[in-house]
Amino acid sequence: MRTFHLAFRGPAATAAGVVLVCLYCGFLAGCGDRSRPAGDPPGKQAPASSPAKKSGGSPSGARGTEAEARAAVKSALDSWAFGDSEAQFEKAHPGIKFLDYSRITRKLARHSIGTARRDGNSFEFLVTLTYQEEPGEVTRSGTYTVVKNAEGEWEIYGGAK
16 A cells, blocks of 8 residues: 655644645635625525615716716815815715825815726726925826725825826
8 A cells, every 4th residue: 555755754744734724724714605794694695785775876886976986086185275184084074085195295286187087996087286385386197096995985096296
């Protein structure tokens, strides 16, 4: 009778065994019935809900509409132009996450939101931002990418260079 021998001996064999056990446990953790919330008994199905209900009644489901995305960008830029802190913005607009590092170091004097295009589940907006700087105003063009996440919050990132 032939026996199977590992190519590893000593600590290497132990490490290989630990890795295999971890992979197996990871595989098991990924298996199961995801159609019911944790704690519900097997056989009980989670109620079906429509995508429009999750996204606040939007006819296009969780993605949102261009008008909603544009309104989110406008809210974020208006808040920045008025000099609101990040905390003030998040309190006033809990469903919008705005990430533009220029907000930390620059004062926004005015903005213009231009053409938009849909790119899969996101929107991309062309923007013109005018910053108030020491020698005067500086105008830059750029883009903001806007996505509605699974929790129904808008995520905005990008900016002008």
